[in-house]
Amino acid sequence: MGVKWELIGKATEFIAEEMGIALKRSAISPNIRERMDHSCAVLDLQGRIVAQAEHIPVHLGSFKIGAENIMRWMEKNRISLDDGDMLILNDPYISGTHLNDVTVIAPVYVDDRLLAYVINKAHNVDVGGPIPGSLNPSAATLHEEGMVIPPVKILKRGILDNEILSIIRENFKDPLTAVGDVNAQMAASRMGINRVVSLFKRFGEGNVLDAWSQAVGHSRELAEKEIGGWPEGVYEAVDYLELDEENIPLKVRVSIGNGRVLADFTGTSSQVRKPLNAVPGVAYSATAFVIRSLIGSDIPTNHGFYETVEFFAPEGSLLNPGKPFAVGGGNVETTQRVADVVLLAMSSALEGSVPAASSGTMMNVMLGGRRSNGDYWAYYETIGGGSGARPSGNGVSGVHSNMTNTLNTPVEIAEMEYPLVFTSNNLRERSGGSGRYRGGDGIVRSFRVTEECSLSVIGERFRTRPWGLEGGTAGEGSRIRIIRDGKIEDMPGKFTTTLMPGDEVVVETPGGGGYGAE
Numbered sequence: 001m002g003v004k005w006e007l008i009g010k011a012t013e014f015i016a017e018e019m020g021i022a023l024k025r026s027a028i029s030p031n032i033r034e035r036m037d038h039s040c041a042v043l044d045l046q047g048r049i050v051a052q053a054e055h056i057p058v059h060l061g062s063f064k065i066g067a068e069n070i071m072r073w074m075e076k077n078r079i080s081l082d083d084g085d086m087l088i089l090n091d092p093y094i095s096g097t098h099l100n101d102v103t104v105i106a107p108v109y110v111d112d113r114l115l116a117y118v119i120n121k122a123h124n125v126d127v128g129g130p131i132p133g134s135l136n137p138s139a140a141t142l143h144e145e146g147m148v149i150p151p152v153k154i155l156k157r158g159i160l161d162n163e164i165l166s167i168i169r170e171n172f173k174d175p176l177t178a179v180g181d182v183n184a185q186m187a188a189s190r191m192g193i194n195r196v197v198s199l200f201k202r203f204g205e206g207n208v209l210d211a212w213s214q215a216v217g218h219s220r221e222l223a224e225k226e227i228g229g230w231p232e233g234v235y236e237a238v239d240y241l242e243l244d245e246e247n248i249p250l251k252v253r254v255s256i257g258n259g260r261v262l263a264d265f266t267g268t269s270s271q272v273r274k275p276l277n278a279v280p281g282v283a284y285s286a287t288a289f290v291i292r293s294l295i296g297s298d299i300p301t302n303h304g305f306y307e308t309v310e311f312f313a314p315e316g317s318l319l320n321p322g323k324p325f326a327v328g329g330g331n332v333e334t335t336q337r338v339a340d341v342v343l344l345a346m347s348s349a350l351e352g353s354v355p356a357a358s359s360g361t362m363m364n365v366m367l368g369g370r371r372s373n374g375d376y377w378a379y380y381e382t383i384g385g386g387s388g389a390r391p392s393g394n395g396v397s398g399v400h401s402n403m404t405n406t407l408n409t410p411v412e413i414a415e416m417e418y419p420l421v422f423t424s425n426n427l428r429e430r431s432g433g434s435g436r437y438r439g440g441d442g443i444v445r446s447f448r449v450t451e452e453c454s455l456s457v458i459g460e461r462f463r464t465r466p467w468g469l470e471g472g473t474a475g476e477g478s479r480i481r482i483i484r485d486g487k488i489e490d491m492p493g494k495f496t497t498t499l500m501p502g503d504e505v506v507v508e509t510p511g512g513g514g515y516g517a518e
Contacts, residue, residue: 008203008211009218009300012051015195016040019120020053023188028180030413031125031380035406038122039063040188042196043105045115047071048303050212058335058403059097059121061285064306066096067119069281070105073151081117083109084158086189088182089151090127092142093323096281098331099127099146100134100380102182104154106189110200115209118192124181126378128171131456132368133380137494139326140273146328147171155186173368173376219304224259226295227308230349232257237345240464241269241276241318241337242493247464248272250318250337254345263287263342265313274494275458277321278330278338284311286338286403294346294353329458329494332362332382332404336460339402340467347469352391356439356513357466358401359385361459361478363509367418367499369453379418381409383507386432386440386475388466389515395440397427401512419451428476428508433465435472435514442476442509449499455482461510462493472514479508 019040027033039059041052047067052060070087073094074080081087086106089095095103100123108116127134129146139145147168154164165179172178200208235254240247251267271277288309292301299305313319318334321327340357347354363385368378382404387395400406411422424446432439457480465474480491483504491497499505 004207005211005214008199008208009051009215011199012042012212013300015192015199016042016051016053018195019118019188019192020055022191023120023122023184026184026187027122028177028184029125030409030417032122032181032184034409034413035381037406038120040120040192042192043067043117043119044212047117048216049306050216050302052301056405057289058282058285058331059101060301061288062096062281063119064303065281065284066094066103069094069096070151081107082157083107084155085153086155086186087151088149088154090149092279092327094151095121096279097121098328099142099148100124100328101331102185104185104189106193108193108196110197110205115200115205116196118189118196120185120188122181122185124172124178125380126173126368128173131366131496132173132378132454133366133456135328135364135366135456135458136275137456137458137496139275139328141326142324145275145326174378215300216302216304219300219302220307222297222299223295223305223308226297227256227261228259230256233349235345235348237341239337239341239344241334242460242463243272243274243276248318250341252341252345254342254349256349260308260310261291262310262312265317265319268313269318271316271318271321271325275326275329276318276334277325277327278319278334279327280311280313280320282331282335283313283319283338286335287311287342289403290339290342290346294350332364333458333460335403336360336362344467354469355390355395356388356433356469356472356515358387358395358512359442359475359510360461360466361385361510362404363478363507364458365507366456367453369451377418379414382406383443383445383509384408385442385509386511388512389433389435389437389439389472391515394438395432395512397432397441398443399440419449419453420447421450422447423504428511431476431511433468433473433475433511433514435468435518436516437514439466439468439475439512439514442511444506444508446504446506448502448504450501452501453499454496455499455505456496457491457494459493466510466513468513469515471517475511475513478510481506
């Protein structure tokens with residue numbers, strides 16, 4: 001085939017990218033349409049990732065675990081997907097992230113032969129439950145976070161199952177947005193199917209399948225070669241999450257050898273009755289993200305790369321909880337800390353190649369309430385911060401880092417669609433840690449509400465500041481204040497409260513850690 005396998009591999013990657021474009025352009029919610037909180041991939045017949053778009057890190061690595069779980073579930077339940085079927089689910093213990101991430105997987109048939117699958121995942125802004133945005137800071141179980149959708153066929157041979165859609169419509173608190181976003185996911189799947197069918201038609205079944213196999217093998221060989229150049233050994237680190245008044249540990253032992261990496265999280269906290277548990281899909285995703293980031297060469301991120309990264313966490317631990325422990329915050333906050341602790345361990349293995357800690361929180365802000373006409377509204381966004389200083393330069397200010405790759409919600413869009421007036425949106429000057437190179441600065445983002453509504457926040461790094469490296473100092477921690485009737489209230493990292501018209505919320509996100517002694 002000469003270099004044709006590379007052409008087919010790149011074409012498949014572009015199919016995943018095009019799916020993401022279709023999803024973004026079709027979505028209703030600003031969270032998907034503006035912030036691009038979604039991800040897409042193409043799977044082979046065994047459910048292995050052959051190509052994925054450069055979307056959200058916390059989603060992408062979880063596709064490996066989620067796809068394996070879905071294939072296992074279908075086999076166990078003797079479920080097959082016919083031409084025109086689409087399976088929808090959000091059960092984190094299968095899909096691999098949290099309830100807000102609705103997954104759609106669809107088969108690709110060519111001349112009545114099942115040859116592949118396309119899959120996408122999108123953060124639906126509200127999936128039910130008591131809290132706007134469905135990330136409940138007080139949840140102990142999934143049932144206190146939102147509606148659990150097991151794998152069900154929302155499309156059957158091309159016909160929409162209106163009963164399934166009506167269940168979603170009646171349980172997601174913003175039905176218009178929910179239906180619009182689910183339709184956008186199905187539209188992206190249709191595009192992906194059509195493009196993959198065209199690929200098979202153009203190059204032939206044997207050539208495409210062989211190209212995919214070679215692309216996976218090529219990525220594996222490149223990753224093994226790169227990792228094989230790293231110093232073999234075992235490298236340990238510990239970092240902490242903030243649970244009420246207690247800091248709970250995440251411990252890792254990273255073993256490097258034979259072109260492979262094993263991250264063993266034995267010693268990490270047990271599962272907790274708060275939403276900080278993380279299912280293995282997102283914990284693996286954070287681990288794989290770090291290893292992929294530290295590989296210097298250009299390696300297509302597919303199943304071949306993922307085969308070089310192994311993950312272990314004991315059952316019943318924070319990173320391998322038992323159903324139905326709540327996991328909403330695990331997807332957004334615990335994954336950030338998994339990335340931090342693996343980076344810290346790798347800083348001992350690859351001295352001079354690992355940056356200081358970035359902000360370490362997605363700073364999740366959820367708002368919602370009833371409009372004057374009775375319609376429900378829900379708003380969700382994550383707020384960036386400073387990235388850690390690098391061995392060769394300062395950190396970057398005001399960015400999303402590590403496990404989030406989303407954009408911010410433009411102030412103009414938020415004010416147009418929700419009862420909000422933004423009062424500031426600027427850098428938090430001098431919040432990055434000092435050193436030979438400074439950490440990037442965090443963000444100050446504040447707003448005033450014009451209607452009564454609920455506010456929930458799940459954030460981190462209020463007590464445990466982003467660490468510096470090689471003598472650099474830690475970045476400033478998080479801070480949230482609410483100004484009511486001229487009085488200032490300092491808030492904790494996780495809370496729910498009611499806001500009245502005129503109340504102002506001021507969010508200050510962490511700066512990155514500094515690198516090197518001054």
